[in-house]
Every structure is written in C-alpha cells, then in structure tokens.
Amino acid sequence: MTPQTNTLPMILALALGAFAIGTSEFAAMGLLPFFAADLAISEPEAGHVISAYALGVVIGAPLTSILGARLPRRRYLAALMAFYAVMNLAAAALPGYATLAGTRFLAGLPHGGYLGVAMLMAADGASLGQRGRAAAQVLLGLTVANIFGVPLAGWMGQNIGWRWGFAMPGLIALVAAALILRFAPRGTGTAGHRPLDELAALANPRVLWILAVGAIGFGGLFSVYAFWTAAMLATTQAPGWAVPAALAMFGVGGTLGTWFTGRLVERWGTVKTAWACLAAMGVTQALASLTVGHWGAMIAAAFLIAAGSGLVIPLQTRLMDVAGRAQSMAAAMNHAAFNAANALGPFLAGMALSAGWGWRSTGVVGVALTAAGAVIFGLSLLSARRHQAGAPGAGRAE
Structure with a gap:
C-alpha cells in the first residue's frame, strides 16, 4: 500500500x-x-x-x-x-x-x-x-x-x-x-533527543531566516482579514448574511488553497512554491483593497486572500530540510511565527486606520508586509547558498 x-x-x-x-x-x-x-x-x-x-x-x-x-x-x-x-x-x-x-x-x-x-x-x-x-x-x-x-x-x-x-x-x-x-x-x-538538541534551532541562522519570513510576510494576510468584517459593515449596505458568507468563503478558500499548495510543493519544490505563495498573497491583498465598498466583491476577495495564503506549507517543509536534529522546535516555532504575524499585521493596519488612511489602507499594509517577507525569503536563500558554499564538499546547488 x-x-x-x-x-x-x-x-x-x-x-x-x-x-x-x-x-x-x-x-x-x-x-x-x-x-x-x-x-x-x-x-x-x-x-x-x-x-x-x-x-x-x-x-x-x-x-x-x-x-x-x-x-x-x-x-x-x-x-x-x-x-x-x-x-x-x-x-x-x-x-x-x-x-x-x-x-x-x-x-x-x-x-x-x-x-x-x-x-x-x-x-x-x-x-x-x-x-x-x-x-x-x-x-x-x-x-x-x-x-x-x-x-x-x-x-x-x-x-x-x-x-x-x-x-x-x-x-x-x-x-x-x-x-x-x-x-x-x-x-x-x-x-x-536532548533539550539542547531542540534549542539548537534557535541558534541556526537558516531556521531563523525562515521563521522571519512567516512572522513578517504572513502579517499581510492578517492585516487585511482582521478588519475585513469592520470594513464591510462600514463601507457597504451589505445584507445580514453577507458577513457570515465572507467568513465562510475565507474558510473555503483557505481549505482549497492549503490542499493545492501541498500538491504544488510536490511538483515545484519548496522554493518555487514559496515564491508563488508570496506572489499570490501580494496580488490578492492588492485586489482585496480595491474591492472595499462593494460587498459582493468583498465576499469573493475573502475567498481569494485565503486561497492564496498557503505559505505555511513550503515554509514548514523547508524547515524540515534545514533544522537538523531540532525538528520539533523548528516546526513548533513556525506556528509561533505565524501567531506573531497575527499580532503584527493588525497592529500596523490599525495604525494606518488611526492615521485616517481609510479602509483600503489595510490592503496596502498587507502588500507591504508580504513584499517584506519576499525580501527576507530572498535573503534567506542567499544565506543558505553562502552556508553551503562554505561547507566541506560543497559545490552542488541547493
């Protein structure tokens, strides 16, 4: 079997x-x-x-x-x-x-x-x-x-x-x-395993780079999602069922996106899939910003921003490749990083709203955070290549 x-x-x-x-x-x-x-x-x-x-x-x-x-x-x-x-x-x-x-x-x-x-x-x-x-x-x-x-x-x-x-x-x-x-x-x-084996993950630069991608880059999703209901209520005359529909479509989009991303990792590998996820996140968050004020489009956008946010899958898989014996610590910290993103994204989006930039600014904040995550991911790949180049017997591409 x-x-x-x-x-x-x-x-x-x-x-x-x-x-x-x-x-x-x-x-x-x-x-x-x-x-x-x-x-x-x-x-x-x-x-x-x-x-x-x-x-x-x-x-x-x-x-x-x-x-x-x-x-x-x-x-x-x-x-x-x-x-x-x-x-x-x-x-x-x-x-x-x-x-x-x-x-x-x-x-x-x-x-x-x-x-x-x-x-x-x-x-x-x-x-x-x-x-x-x-x-x-x-x-x-x-x-x-x-x-x-x-x-x-x-x-x-x-x-x-x-x-x-x-x-x-x-x-x-x-x-x-x-x-x-x-x-x-x-x-x-x-x-x-010894506890010190797990603590080694927190001193591994390749692990820390990937955790930073999740903590910063995934903040873009939460900057939009945290205020999506409030934006719909404040900018549209949506019927009573629209908000539950948007939340349900977010769940459906996340489910399909997670399923699809898992298969994309098999076909493309972790690096190409991570780039694809970051690109999809940036595009869907930008589109979501444009739909504010139109409740029907906002329901569709809730589906799209969730469907494009499967980044946790390639990051989790890549952590397995770089964490060595500290697999459990690295895997657990990946989810801690995404919860840090859950705090960072809404915080920055809230600052934009408090500054009077309007409900569409949450999408702008989201795109900025996703772009920052992409920069960090690129730096993580450069760091990994330098590490491999300096390792004994190096010579093959990662």
Missing part, C-alpha cells in the same frame, strides 16, 4: 486535533461580545483574552519543544491535545474574567508544538516527494474549522451560551487525543 493509505487514520486523527485548535482559536473572536457582556467587561478588555491566547502560543512553542524533547511523538502529541482539551473545558466551566484569560493563555501553550510536530509526523510517514501533501492534510483540519467549527461555536455562543463555544472544541480535543494514541505509530520521533 502507498504511504498515504497506511497513514490515513493517523492523519485524520492529527487533523481532528488541528480542527479543535482552529475552532477554539478563531471562535474566540466571534464569542468576544458574548463573554464581554456576561462578565461585565468592555470589549477592548475582553480583547485581552484573545491576546492572552496568542501570547501562550509564542511562549509555548519553545517551552513544549524543550519539555517534550525526550518523548516519542505519539505520546507528546496526545499529551498536548489532552492538555488543550482540559484548558478549553476549564475556560468553559470556571467563573470570572481573570480565570478566562488565564485558561486561554494556558490553552495557547500547546498550539505551536502540536501543529508543528503533527505536520512533521505526517510528513515523515509519507514518501519524500509527498511530504508537502501530508503536512497540508493535517493543516486542512485548521482551515476546515473555519467552515464548520467556528460557525457552530458562534451559533452556540449566540443561542445557548458562550461557554459552549469553548466546551465543544475541548471535547473534540479529547477525542483527538484518544485517536492519536490509537493510530499514531509507536517508537517514532523525539525519543532520545
């Missing part, structure tokens, strides 16, 4: 965990008005709950990689997913704003470690030419969450209570943890 057939149950289990993470992370934004009202806090204060999760992701990526350095990947991923489940259920059950912010911070800790190593495990179980596809199949759980999980959690928050919006992905995470223990192969991955 092919590797894809052999590993299908494992990939489905890993993707279910990604689905739980995607549902919990993105649903929290839609649940914000409901828990703000229930806890008697302002919406800006409630926004700290969202920030707490992102901070947990950034801190948790290196922390969980170090703590799990000696664990087999199967047990490591199941433990991270079980912890994620408990923290989501605690967020649903415990009273008060402080406990909600605290449990959301703790829920963010396993995020990067889980997604990074899950994609790594899937890629290692595939043939060399199908690593990008296998990694993309795990990440599809995250994008599909935006189509089904996030709207369901939002419906729960609106109709039966916001706490169910956290409890539901918590229960899904418990199921995913059990399935990982059942279907993931035993005796694979990080067993026998």
Whole structure:
C-alpha cells in the first residue's frame, strides 16, 4: 500500500486535533461580545483574552519543544491535545474574567508544538516527494474549522451560551487525543533527543531566516482579514448574511488553497512554491483593497486572500530540510511565527486606520508586509547558498 493509505487514520486523527485548535482559536473572536457582556467587561478588555491566547502560543512553542524533547511523538502529541482539551473545558466551566484569560493563555501553550510536530509526523510517514501533501492534510483540519467549527461555536455562543463555544472544541480535543494514541505509530520521533538538541534551532541562522519570513510576510494576510468584517459593515449596505458568507468563503478558500499548495510543493519544490505563495498573497491583498465598498466583491476577495495564503506549507517543509536534529522546535516555532504575524499585521493596519488612511489602507499594509517577507525569503536563500558554499564538499546547488 502507498504511504498515504497506511497513514490515513493517523492523519485524520492529527487533523481532528488541528480542527479543535482552529475552532477554539478563531471562535474566540466571534464569542468576544458574548463573554464581554456576561462578565461585565468592555470589549477592548475582553480583547485581552484573545491576546492572552496568542501570547501562550509564542511562549509555548519553545517551552513544549524543550519539555517534550525526550518523548516519542505519539505520546507528546496526545499529551498536548489532552492538555488543550482540559484548558478549553476549564475556560468553559470556571467563573470570572481573570480565570478566562488565564485558561486561554494556558490553552495557547500547546498550539505551536502540536501543529508543528503533527505536520512533521505526517510528513515523515509519507514518501519524500509527498511530504508537502501530508503536512497540508493535517493543516486542512485548521482551515476546515473555519467552515464548520467556528460557525457552530458562534451559533452556540449566540443561542445557548458562550461557554459552549469553548466546551465543544475541548471535547473534540479529547477525542483527538484518544485517536492519536490509537493510530499514531509507536517508537517514532523525539525519543532520545536532548533539550539542547531542540534549542539548537534557535541558534541556526537558516531556521531563523525562515521563521522571519512567516512572522513578517504572513502579517499581510492578517492585516487585511482582521478588519475585513469592520470594513464591510462600514463601507457597504451589505445584507445580514453577507458577513457570515465572507467568513465562510475565507474558510473555503483557505481549505482549497492549503490542499493545492501541498500538491504544488510536490511538483515545484519548496522554493518555487514559496515564491508563488508570496506572489499570490501580494496580488490578492492588492485586489482585496480595491474591492472595499462593494460587498459582493468583498465576499469573493475573502475567498481569494485565503486561497492564496498557503505559505505555511513550503515554509514548514523547508524547515524540515534545514533544522537538523531540532525538528520539533523548528516546526513548533513556525506556528509561533505565524501567531506573531497575527499580532503584527493588525497592529500596523490599525495604525494606518488611526492615521485616517481609510479602509483600503489595510490592503496596502498587507502588500507591504508580504513584499517584506519576499525580501527576507530572498535573503534567506542567499544565506543558505553562502552556508553551503562554505561547507566541506560543497559545490552542488541547493
């Protein structure tokens, strides 16, 4: 049988965990008005709950990689997913704003470690030419969450209570943890590694260059997406169903784009695919800027900006090639970098809006960040060539 057939149950289990993470992370934004009202806090204060999760992701990526350095990947991923489940259920059950912010911070800790190593495990179980596809199949759980999980959690928050919006992905995470223990192969991955092996990733210039591409370049997507709903409401007379339709189309676009990018990596390799993704991001963000004020076009643009943003796949695959023994740390930090982009993009776009540059300026900020990411990626390739040229036995192109 092919590797894809052999590993299908494992990939489905890993993707279910990604689905739980995607549902919990993105649903929290839609649940914000409901828990703000229930806890008697302002919406800006409630926004700290969202920030707490992102901070947990950034801190948790290196922390969980170090703590799990000696664990087999199967047990490591199941433990991270079980912890994620408990923290989501605690967020649903415990009273008060402080406990909600605290449990959301703790829920963010396993995020990067889980997604990074899950994609790594899937890629290692595939043939060399199908690593990008296998990694993309795990990440599809995250994008599909935006189509089904996030709207369901939002419906729960609106109709039966916001706490169910956290409890539901918590229960899904418990199921995913059990399935990982059942279907993931035993005796694979990080067993026998030392924590210092993982820390080596943070001193590897080739790893740091790729992380910088994600942290800067992917900020362009978030600079546009973070304000897309507000821009639609402020600049159009859109019907009530238009905003949910735009959000759903974003999820569909992300799902199809992730699927397609995984196959593009197989055909073109990581470098050409990364360039294609960066170009697609710049073009779609520019087009999105032009559609502001026309709600029908904005729905279509939501699909396009997500479909063109599969950059995480080639970057994750390239990290596997340059990280050496620090595979888990590099994979986890890739997702931490994308969460850093989630903070940087909206911050800069917010500055543009505060300066009075108008809603279309978010797309301009997006294109600028994507272009900066492309420059960093080019510099990373130059750095890699210099490293290879200086290595013993060098002479072949990378």
